[in-house]
Amino acid sequence: MIVHLTGPDGRSEAVRGAAGDRLLDLAQAYDFPLEGTCGGQMACSTCHVIVDPADHARLPAPSEEEEDMLDFAAGAVATSRLACQIVLDESLDGLRVRVPAGARDARR
Template sequence: MPKMTFVERDGTRREVDAPLGLSVLEVAHKHGIDLEGACEGSLACSTCHVVIDPEWFDKLNAPSEDEEDMLDLAFGLEETSRLGCQIVIDETLDGLVVKLPAGTRNAQG
């Protein structure tokens, strides 16, 4: 089974199992990682904002226009920011490293 690492807000690194077909958001919830996901992956908020380790960023599919629009609302946006609900685990992402941002902004209406 693929693995991924979450770097929590305090810098703690947690390696977890990342089942194929689950999103980064779903993997976080499965393991009790503090990643909100207020809209439950429907691309209506930015609360599942994560920062992808630069080594991994170019291995991901490009974000959709809708994801980019939501990312514009994210707190603490960085060059390698993505929404966790839009990254689905496959074999190529075994070892993926993502960092939780310092905070979130829920602009869901």
């Protein structure tokens, strides 16, 4: 399946993922600046992404814990999510996601 990622620098790429892949891992594999400091344990907001409003309803609702972490994300909006909590399945083919301005990746 394809996910359309846009970085804070405007770079846009259609990346290929498989059912069961976490968006965080996929974005990192394609060198998008998502740090994921906590390793995807939902203990930080360094994998904050903004889902295209047209696609947001295709995602399962965020948990209360994810919503709490998003309170710490700089520039969070109504369609913000944590990439570590988005697990791909066939219903998400074509998903459009943007890494917000100010995102950084200390892994580099």
